[in-house]
Amino acid sequence: MKATNEGVLLLNGKEVGFIEGQTVLEVAQVNGVHIPTLCHLKEMTPTGACRICCVEIKGMRTLAAACSTPATAGMEVFTETEKVHKARRLIVELLVSSGQHNCISCEANGNCRLQDLVYFYHIEKQAFASPEVPLYPTDADNPFIVRDFSKCILCGRCVQACNEMVVNRAITIGYRGAKSKVVTGGDGSYMGSDCVFCGQCVEVCPVGALVENKGRGTGRNWETKKVRTTCPYCGVGCQQLLHVKGGKIVKVTAVQDAQPNKGRLCIKGRFAYDFIYSKERLTTPLIREKDQFREASWDEALDLVASKFKEIIGSDGPDAVAGVSCARSTNEDSYNMQKLFRAVFKTNNIDHCART
Amino acid sequence: MTNSFADFEKAKSFLIIGSNMSEAHPVAATFVKKALLNGAQLIVVDPRRTELASMAAAHAQIKVGSDIAFLNGIMNVLISEGLYDKDYVQNCTKGFDALKEKVKEYPVARAAEISGVDQKMIVDIAHRLAKIKPMMLMYTLGITEHTCGVNNVLSCANLQMLLGNVGFECGGVNPLRGQNNVQGACDMGALPGVFPGYQKVDNPENRAKLEAAWKVQGLSAKLGLMIPQMLDGLLDKQVRGFYIFGENLANTEPDIAHIEKVLAGAEFIVANDIFMTETTRFANVVFPAAAWSEDDGTFTSSERRINRVRAVSIPPGKAKPNWWIFKEIAKRFGHDWESSSAREIWDTEISEIAPSMKGVKYSRLENDGLQWPVPTQEHMGTPYLHKDGKFTSGQGVFSAVDWTPPAEVTDKKYPFVLSTGRRLQHYHTRTQTGRSEGINAILSEETVDMSPQDAANMGIVSGEMVKVMSRRGQVEVRARITEEIPPGMVWMAFHFRESCANWLTNPVFDPITLTAEYKACAVAISKIS
Structure with a gap:
C-alpha cells in the first residue's frame, strides 16, 4: 500500500511515483530524465524566472516551468516534444541576444550553462541583435568579484543564493523590464554594500556574469584538476574543491552536497588560499647567531636542537622542556609532536591553544 | 559539540550565547539564518548587537561577564514555575537539588541587576526556551574566555539538562571551535593530561598501553604544564627548552609586553612555522614547515568530524612536513619511528591507540569523513552524543555554580x-x-x-x-x-x-x-x- 503522501504521474508516457511537495523537475531528476535549468537552485524557493525548464503538461494551456510546478497525481508530463524544444530554443536565442556573450574570452568558457544550451541547439548565428553598448558598466571595484552585467541573463540565482542560502541579503533584482539589474542596496558597488564577500553569488552564476577576480586568466575549467580538501580556517570544517593547474591552486569552490557546508564557503575559505605562495614563506632552516638568523642545513639545525634538548634534559630532567602544538596543522603533526615529548623526552609538558 | 552542523538548518529553537557566529563561523551561521527563515526561534545572549542578535526573537544584551547570573536567573524561573523537564531530570541526571538551591539565590530581580537585562525579558526568555523542544544551545569564546570560563560552560550544560535537551538531534551543548584543527589537536593528546583519545596520563594502565604501542619505557605519570604555566616556567628558568609549533604567542597571548619579555629571556626556543612571525623572532632555531595543501593529513572539526586534507602543491625550498621534523628529532634521540606518511601515522598508530577513533582508517575518509566516536570499522560515526539522555559517563551531573565578576572591573581611571x-x-x-x-x-x-x-x-x-x-x-x-x-x-x-x-x-x-x-x-x- 502506498502512503497517502505519495502519488503517480506519467512522465513521457511512463508511470513514475512521487512524494507530495516534489516539483515536476525533482520527479524528472529522480527518474533520470534530464530537463535543462538555469535559474533553479537546489533546496531554494523556485523562482521560475528563466523558463528554460519548460515542459508540456496535458490539459495546460501553456508550457509550464518544471522547477516551480508541483507534481500532482495523474499528471501527464512531456519533456521532449517539438513544442518544448522550440520554446527552449527561442529562450536561448533571446538570452544570447540580451547581452555580449563572447565565449572566446569569457572566463566561464567550458563551464557555462548558456554555452551548453547554445551548443545543444546548434545555434550558430544570433537570431536577434544584441545591444551595441552594454546597458550597465562592469563592476570590478573590489578585489574578489567581477560583475559583468553584459553577460547577466537575470536568472536570479545569485539573488537566491545571497538571500536564501547564505542569508546575507546584500543583493536583489532592481529596476524594471529591459532595465532590470542585480543590485546592492542603493545600486552601488559591492564595496561599501552589505556584501560580505562570501562569493556564493559567483559559485552559483550559471554564466560568466560573475567571476572571481583572483582566478581570472589562470586556467580554464577543463585545464584544472579538482581536489577535495578541508578549509584551513575556522572549526566548521568546510569542504573545498581546489582547482589546481600546474601544481598551483588557481581557484577554490565549495563541494556541493558535502557535509557540513553543503556548497557554501566564506570570504576566507574561498579567497584566502594564496598565502602559501607568498614570497615570505620560510624555505630553509634558520639558526640564530646573536641578533641575526643564518641559513642552515636540515642536519645542522636538527642536530643543534637535539643536542640542546639532550643537554637540558640531562642536567635538569625532562620537565625542563615544554612544547606548544599547533591547532591549525594536521592531526598527524600534533600526534607526532606529543609523541616526541612523551615517548622521547618523557614529559607531559605538551599543550596547545585548546581553550582560546 | 555534542551535535552536528547538519542540525542547525533543521532546528526549531536556538540559544546562542557568547558567539558572533556570522563573523567567527560564517558558514555555520548561514544554516542558523536559514532555519530562522523557516520560522525557528532564536534567542541571543551577548553584550553586542551582532548580526544574529538583530535577527533574534529576543536579544538579552547582558553586561560583559554576567552569564552565570543571567542563566541562573533563567533556571530560577524554569524551576520555580515548574517549566523544566521533570522526567529527564529524574531519570538522566543527578545533582538537581543542589542546583535548585543555588538558583534560588538568583531571583529574577537579582539576575536582572547583575546582567543588566530587564526582568520581564528574563522571564519571557525562560518561557520561550521551555516552549520549544529540543532547543539547541551554541556558545563560543564569549563563554570560555573568562576567569569563570569553566563555570560558564557548566551553566550552559545545566540549562540544557534542566530542559531535557541533551541527547537529541537539534539539541545539545555546542561549543563552536575556533581553529580548523583545535578539536583534533585535543583529540591527538596535545594536552598536558591525556594521551591520544583522552586517555589520562596518570592512569598506569594507559601508560602501560602506550609504552607497549610506542615501544618505550618510563612514560611520565606527572601532569604536564599548560601554556601559561610554561610561560611562567620560562620566566623562572624552570623551563629551559621551549618548542613552539605554528603558534604566534607574541600576538595571541594577553599582555604582549609581558609575553615578549618572557620570550626574550628564554634560554632556547625552537619554532616550526611557515613564515617569520612576531614569535619566531625570539627563536634560536626555526624550521620551515609545509603548509596547508602541501601535505596530506586530517583535520577534525567542531562536530568531531575527521576530514581529509590533501596535498596539491609542493612545499617551497627545503620546507618539510611537521610530522617529519618531529620524527627526525626523535631519530637523534635513538628512536626510530616507523611511520613515514600521514596516512601511515593515522592507520597504524592513532587509530590503534585511541579507542574512540579505532574504526577510522584513511580508506573510510574519502567523502564526508567520520564523526567520532567510531569504535569499530563497521561503525558509521556519531552525529550526536549522549543519545536519549543516556550520558557517556552514566548520568548528567548538574553543577551548582555562582556568578563571579571579571577580575578587572571598571573604575574612574579605566571606565x-x-x-x-x-x-x-x-x-x-x-x-x-x-x-x-x-x-x-x-x-x-x-x-x-x-x-x-x-x-x-x-x-x-x-x-x-x-x-x-x-x-x-x-x-x-x-x-x-x-x-x-x-x-x-x-x-x-x-x-x-x-x-x-x-x-x-x-x-x-x-x-x-x-x-x-x-x-x-x-x-x-x-x-x-
Missing part, C-alpha cells in the same frame, strides 16, 4: 570594559589572511568599536584616531562608532600587530583551564588631538 574577539575578514594574527591577496583591501586596519552615546559624550567622530589604555599598555587605533556596542563597552580584535587588543588584555586565568580573560578588562579612551 570602559574592553571585550575582544575576531572579525570576519581576517584570521587571528593575519599571518595567512594578511598574505592572501585582496583581504587587506576589505579590512585594512583594526578599529576600536564603541557606542554612539559614548562617542558623542567624548566628542569622538567615526574614523578618528584615539588612544586606548589599560594597566598593561596602550594602542592608537581608529574609532568605529556602531550601534552593535552598548554604552560603557568597547570592542577590539587582535588581527593587526600595532593595534592588537592583546597589548591591553589582562593575563588572568580560569583556575582550572587557565584560559585567559580576553573578554573583559578595564580600559580608558582618550582623544589624541
